[in-house]
Amino acid sequence: MRKSSNNKAWWLVVPVLILVAFNAFIPLMTVVNYSLQETFGNNVFFWEGVTWFEQVLRSERFHDALLRQLLFTGMILAIEVPLGISVALSMPRKGPWVSVCLVLMALPLLIPWNVVGAMWNIFALPDIGLLGYSLNSMGFDYNFTQQPVSAWMTTVVMDVWHWTSLIVLLCYAGLCSIPDAYYQAARIDGASAWAVFRYIQLPKMKRVLTIAILLRFMDSFMIYTEPFVLTGGGPGNTTTFLSIDLVKIALGQFDLGPAAAMSLIYFLVVLLICWAFYTIMMRNEEQ
Amino acid sequence: MSRIEFKDVRHAYPQPAGQPVQYALKEVNQVWENGGAYALLGPSGCGKTTLLNVISGLLTPSEGEIQFNHRDVTRLPTTERHIAQVFQFPVVYDTMTVFDNLAFPLRNRRMPEARVRERVDEIAEMLDLSDRLHQRASGLTADGKQKISLGRGLVREDVNAILFDEPLTVIDPHLKWQLRSKLKELHQKIGVTMIYVTHDQIEALTFADRVVVMHDGSVVQVGTPVELFNRPRHTFVGYFIGSPGMNVLPCGLENGKPVFANNLLSSGYPADADLSGKLEIGIRPEFVSFCDDGIPVAIEKVEDLGRYQVVTVSHENEQIKMLIGEDEAIPSESPMIRFDPDNLHLYHNDWIVETADA
Numbered sequence: 071m072r073k074s075s076n077n078k079a080w081w082l083v084v085p086v087l088i089l090v091a092f093n094a095f096i097p098l099m100t101v102v103n104y105s106l107q108e109t110f111g112n113n114v115f116f117w118e119g120v121t122w123f124e125q126v127l128r129s130e131r132f133h134d135a136l137l138r139q140l141l142f143t144g145m146i147l148a149i150e151v152p153l154g155i156s157v158a159l160s161m162p163r164k165g166p167w168v169s170v171c172l173v174l175m176a177l178p179l180l181i182p183w184n185v186v187g188a189m190w191n192i193f194a195l196p197d198i199g200l201l202g203y204s205l206n207s208m209g210f211d212y213n214f215t216q217q218p219v220s221a222w223m224t225t226v227v228m229d230v231w232h233w234t235s236l237i238v239l240l241c242y243a244g245l246c247s248i249p250d251a252y253y254q255a256a257r258i259d260g261a262s263a264w265a266v267f268r269y270i271q272l273p274k275m276k277r278v279l280t281i282a283i284l285l286r287f288m289d290s291f292m293i294y295t296e297p298f299v300l301t302g303g304g305p306g307n308t309t310t311f312l313s314i315d316l317v318k319i320a321l322g323q324f325d326l327g328p329a330a331a332m333s334l335i336y337f338l339v340v341l342l343i344c345w346a347f348y349t350i351m352m353r354n355e356e357q
Numbered sequence: 358m359s360r361i362e363f364k365d366v367r368h369a370y371p372q373p374a375g376q377p378v379q380y381a382l383k384e385v386n387q388v389w390e391n392g393g394a395y396a397l398l399g400p401s402g403c404g405k406t407t408l409l410n411v412i413s414g415l416l417t418p419s420e421g422e423i424q425f426n427h428r429d430v431t432r433l434p435t436t437e438r439h440i441a442q443v444f445q446f447p448v449v450y451d452t453m454t455v456f457d458n459l460a461f462p463l464r465n466r467r468m469p470e471a472r473v474r475e476r477v478d479e480i481a482e483m484l485d486l487s488d489r490l491h492q493r494a495s496g497l498t499a500d501g502k503q504k505i506s507l508g509r510g511l512v513r514e515d516v517n518a519i520l521f522d523e524p525l526t527v528i529d530p531h532l533k534w535q536l537r538s539k540l541k542e543l544h545q546k547i548g549v550t551m552i553y554v555t556h557d558q559i560e561a562l563t564f565a566d567r568v569v570v571m572h573d574g575s576v577v578q579v580g581t582p583v584e585l586f587n588r589p590r591h592t593f594v595g596y597f598i599g600s601p602g603m604n605v606l607p608c609g610l611e612n613g614k615p616v617f618a619n620n621l622l623s624s625g626y627p628a629d630a631d632l633s634g635k636l637e638i639g640i641r642p643e644f645v646s647f648c649d650d651g652i653p654v655a656i657e658k659v660e661d662l663g664r665y666q667v668v669t670v671s672h673e674n675e676q677i678k679m680l681i682g683e684d685e686a687i688p689s690e691s692p693m694i695r696f697d698p699d700n701l702h703l704y705h706n707d708w709i710v711e712t713a714d715a
C-alpha cells in the first residue's frame with residue numbers, strides 16, 4: 071500500500087503553539103533572561119552568568135524556606151492522605167446519604183483561597199475568634215500571631231480542612247468503581263477487612279490516589295495565598311514558605327536576578343519530585 | 358462436606374416502598390445430598406444466582422432456614438460456612454502473582470506454608486497454570502484469570518460444597534469442554550458436593566448426576582437427565598430441555614382421556630381429579646410421527662440438521678414440531694401425524710397429571 075505523505079495537518083496545531091508560547095514559553099524565557107543578568111532599570115542588562123544561582127543555592131534563607139516548605143508539604147500529605155482514604159472508606163456507597171456526603175465534601179473545595187485564609191484568621195484570633203478564644207479559655211496558651219507552633223498548627227489544620235476533600239472525592243470515585251464480585255470473592259476466600267483493603271481497595275484506588283497525591287503535592291508545595299492571608303509568613307519568618315519568600319524577594323526587595331534564579335530552581339524541584347514520584351508509582355503498571 | 362437442606366426458603370431483594378414484594382426465590386424446599394454433582398439449570402433471572410448466594414451466605418434469605426448436616430446455618434457468616442464459590446466473571450487480586458492468588462484462601466485460614474505450596478502446585482498442575490505461577494495475575498488473559506478464579510475455588514480441601522456460577526462463560530469453547538471434564542473428574546476424585554449453575558442445557562446434562570431446573574424463583578423439577586427428558590413434571594421443563602423443546606398443545610378431556618383435534622389420546626386419568634383450569638398435552642418432537650390415519654396437518658417448514666430433520670407442521674392454529682430421521686420420507690399429500698401414547702403427558706395448570714395406572 072502506498073502511503074501518501076501530506077503534512078498539512080500540522081498547521082492545525084499552530085494556534086495551540088502560539089497560545090503555549092505566549093502563556094508559558096515566553097514568560098519562562100523572560101525569567102531565564104533575568105536569572106542570568108543584572109539590571110538597574112532602563113532596560114540595561116549586565117551579564118552575570120550563574121552568579122544568582124550560586125547565590126540562591128548557598129543562601130541560608132533559601133535553605134530555611136525550602137526546609138519549611140518540605141516540612142509543611144510532608145505534614146499535610148501525612149495527614150490528608152490517610153484521613154482522605156479513611157473518610158472515603160466510611161462514606162455510604164448507595165442510598166439517600168450519598169449526595170449529602172458528596173455535597174458536604176465538595177463545599178470546602180469551592181471556597182476561594184484568600185477567603186479560606188481570612189476565615190481561618192478570624193476563626194483563630196485568640197481574643198475574638200471562636201477557635202482561638204475556646205482554646206484559650208480551656209487553658210491552652212494559643213496565639214497564632216505570636217507563637218510559631220500555634221501558627222504552624224493553624225496553617226496545617228487549615229490546609230487539611232480545605233483540601234482533604236479532594237483526596238476523599240478521588241478515592242471515593244475509585245472505590246465506587248470496584249465491582250461487587252470482588253467483595254463477594256473476598257468473603258468466600260475468608261479475607262480479613264485489612265486484606266480486603268490491602269489487596270482489593272488499595273490496588274483499585276492506586277491510579278486515582280497517585281493523581282491525588284501529585285495534585286496535593288504540587289499545590290501545597292506552591293502554597294501562597296492561604297498562609298499569606300492567615301499569618302503573612304510570621305511570626306518572624308516561621309511560616310514563610312517558598313513562594314511567600316519568592317514574592318518578598320521579587321516584589322518586596324525588587325531583586326529580580328536572584329528571584330528569577332530562585333523561581334527556576336523552585337520549578338525544577340517541583341518537576342523533579344513529581345517525575346520521580348510518578349515514575350515509581352507507575353513502574354509496575356506496565357507489566 | 359455436608360448435606361445441605363433448604364427449608365421453606367424465600368428471598369426478596371429490597372424494593373422501592375409501596376410496591377408489592379417480589380420474591381426472587383419463592384419457597385424453595387430442596388436437599389443437596391452430600392457428594393452430589395448438581396446442575397442448576399434455568400433461564401437468566403430465574404433465581405439461580407440468588408440461590409447460590411443464599412447457600413454461601415452472601416445473602417441472608419428473607420424467610421426460611423438453611424441447614425448443613427441438620428445444623429441451622431441461616432445466620433452464619435460466609436467465612437464460617439466453608440463454601441467455595443466461583444463467579445461468572447473472573448475475580449483476581451491484581452497485585453498478587455498467580456501463586457499468591459491461589460494461595461490466598463489457604464493463607465487466610467493460616468494453613469502452614471509447606472502445605473499451601475503443595476496444594477497450589479497440585480491445582481496449578483490441574484488447570485495448566487504451572488508455568489505461569491510467578492507471573493502477576495493482572496497480566497493474564499480472561500481465560501487465564503477465570504482459571505485462577507476456578508483454582509481459588511478448588512484449592513481448599515475442607516469445604517462443605519463448591520458452587521460454580523456459570524464459570525465457563527468467558528472461556529473459549531474448546532477449553533470449555535476440557536475444563537468441564539476436569540471438573541467432573543475432580544468431583545469423582547474428591548467427592549465434594551458441587552453445584553453448577555448454567556443456562557446451557559448441554560453443560561448441565563454433561564456435568565451433573567442430578568439436574569435441578571428452576572423457573573421463575575421456584576425449583577420445578579429435580580432429576581437425572583433421562584428423567585427430565587422422559588417425564589417433565591412441568592411444561593417449562595419440557596420446553597427448556599431438549600432441542601427443539603416439547604410441544605405443548607391445548608386439549609380437552611373426555612372420560613378421563615385428553616382430546617386433541619377430535620382424537621382421543623392416551624390412557625385413563627383418575628376421573629375424580631379436579632381438572633378445571635388450563636389443560637394441555639405435552640409431547641416431545643421425537644415421539645411425533647407421520648402415519649396414514651391420524652391428525653391432519655399442513656407442513657410449514659422442514660429443516661435438515663444432518664442426521665435428522667425438524668419438521669414444523671400445523672393443525673389449525675397450533676404449531677407442532679416433529680423430529681424424524683434423515684431418510685424418512687415426508688408425505689406430500691394430506692399428511693397425518695400421530696402421537697406416541699406412551700410418551701404423551703397431560704398437564705393441568707402447567708403441572709403434570711399422574712396417570713391412573715402409574
